[in-house]
Amino acid sequence: MGRLGVVIVGSGLIARFHANAVKHSEKLELRGFCDTFSFESAKKAAAEFGCEAWNGYDEALSAPGVDIVTVATASGMHDEAVFEAAKHGKHVISEKPLSITVERIDRMIEACEKAGVQLGCILQTRWDDKFVDAKRRIESGELGKVTYAGIRIPWWRKDEYYTQSSWHGTWNMDGGGALINQSIHMVDWLVALMPPVEEVKAFCATLAHPMETEDTVSAAIRFEGGALGGIYAATSSFPGRGKFMEITGTKGTIVFDDDKDAGAASPDSFEWDGHMKCFEAFADSVNGIAPYPIDGREARKSVSLIERVYRDAGIR
Numbered sequence: 154m155g156r157l158g159v160v161i162v163g164s165g166l167i168a169r170f171h172a173n174a175v176k177h178s179e180k181l182e183l184r185g186f187c188d189t190f191s192f193e194s195a196k197k198a199a200a201e202f203g204c205e206a207w208n209g210y211d212e213a214l215s216a217p218g219v220d221i222v223t224v225a226t227a228s229g230m231h232d233e234a235v236f237e238a239a240k241h242g243k244h245v246i247s248e249k250p251l252s253i254t255v256e257r258i259d260r261m262i263e264a265c266e267k268a269g270v271q272l273g274c275i276l277q278t279r280w281d282d283k284f285v286d287a288k289r290r291i292e293s294g295e296l297g298k299v300t301y302a303g304i305r306i307p308w309w310r311k312d313e314y315y316t317q318s319s320w321h322g323t324w325n326m327d328g329g330g331a332l333i334n335q336s337i338h339m340v341d342w343l344v345a346l347m348p349p350v351e352e353v354k355a356f357c358a359t360l361a362h363p364m365e366t367e368d369t370v371s372a373a374i375r376f377e378g379g380a381l382g383g384i385y386a387a388t389s390s391f392p393g394r395g396k397f398m399e400i401t402g403t404k405g406t407i408v409f410d411d412d413k414d415a416g417a418a419s420p421d422s423f424e425w426d427g428h429m430k431c432f433e434a435f436a437d438s439v440n441g442i443a444p445y446p447i448d449g450r451e452a453r454k455s456v457s458l459i460e461r462v463y464r465d466a467g468i469r
């Protein structure tokens with residue numbers, strides 16, 4: 154099976170993780186970077202990785218040998234790139250959150266289905282051993298009747314993270330703050346491991362940073378079937394501690410305590426290997442080997458819960 158050609162839309166921090174992951178995969182080949190926001194930035198990234206640079210979707214997506222588009226732009230721009238990929242008949246996998254509202258995600262799913270292209274979302278922690286193990290243990294009934302599931306993401310970001318970015322912590326480009334940006338991986342675990350959410354009661358606050366959206370979230374959840382749950386999500390917790398999850402039931406308890414959590418105090422101190430797992434699974438899906446586990450509908454679940462938290466807290 155030949156390598157699938159990849160265009161990366163976006164050329165900032167995470168686009169370089171995409172490029173490294175693609176370059177190290179035997180299933181994929183990097184064609185280039187497309188950045189409609191900053192051509193200079195695309196050219197710089199292309200020079201680093203030895204590939205093409207484009208500043209328009211038409212040129213990038215009509216280039217020879219392009220099979221897959223990966224989206225690494227500011228979150229409020231993901232839908233635009235997905236619509237363009239669908240228009241050009243290309244399979245597309247986007248960074249988390251798939252988009253910043255459920256309504257936008259529904260339009261993205263529809264566009265990809267109509268175009269007959271696959272849509273996936275990068276939520277690389279789904280490939281973590283701890284997640285895979287938790288899923289197996291819950292599904293095997295090892296925990297008995299599950300009574301509670303809670304996540305804590307007590308992270309820290311400096312003021313500059315918000316003040317020196319044109320999009321972090323804004324409603325129109327980030328879609329929220331600590332919950333949708335930093336905490337979505339753990340929200341994704343919660344929705345993947347537990348039944349659908351029945352009810353949400355939430356508070357959101359901006360306590361530590363000069364930003365438009367929230368840096369502190371406290372929410373209580375009731376899941377279908379009766380189990381209760383909780384979310385504490387923050388970028389206001391100095392110096393930043395590891396992600397935590399506890400799922401407990403009548404016969405057992407799972408505790409995930411990531412005391413070496415690299416993201417707790419810094420946005421770029423993790424590796425690109427998780428992205429490679431996502432891309433290779435997506436390539437297998439495009440090649441008809443196995444469906445990609447986080448398609449549009451699966452990625453919609455975390456954004457839906459986040460939206461319900463914001464709505465109940467009255468901030469969106």
Ligand SMILES: NC(=O)c1ccc[n+]([C@@H]2O[C@H](COP(=O)([O-])OP(=O)(O)OC[C@H]3O[C@@H](n4cnc5c(N)ncnc54)[C@H](O)[C@@H]3O)[C@@H](O)[C@H]2O)c1
Pocket residue numbers: 162163164165166167168188190191194225226227228230248249250275276277318319320326334
């Ligand atoms: N999977 C992960 O663990 C992970 C980690 C970090 C970031 N991300 C996601 O990757 C995406 C990009 O994040 P990043 O850290 O690379 O951001 P960044 O600021 O470094 O790069 C943003 C990119 O979007 C482009 N862009 C388009 N429109 C823009 C606008 N209006 N304002 C600002 N930039 C605009 C920029 O040119 C640039 O290429 C986000 O959706 C973020 O949530 C995912």
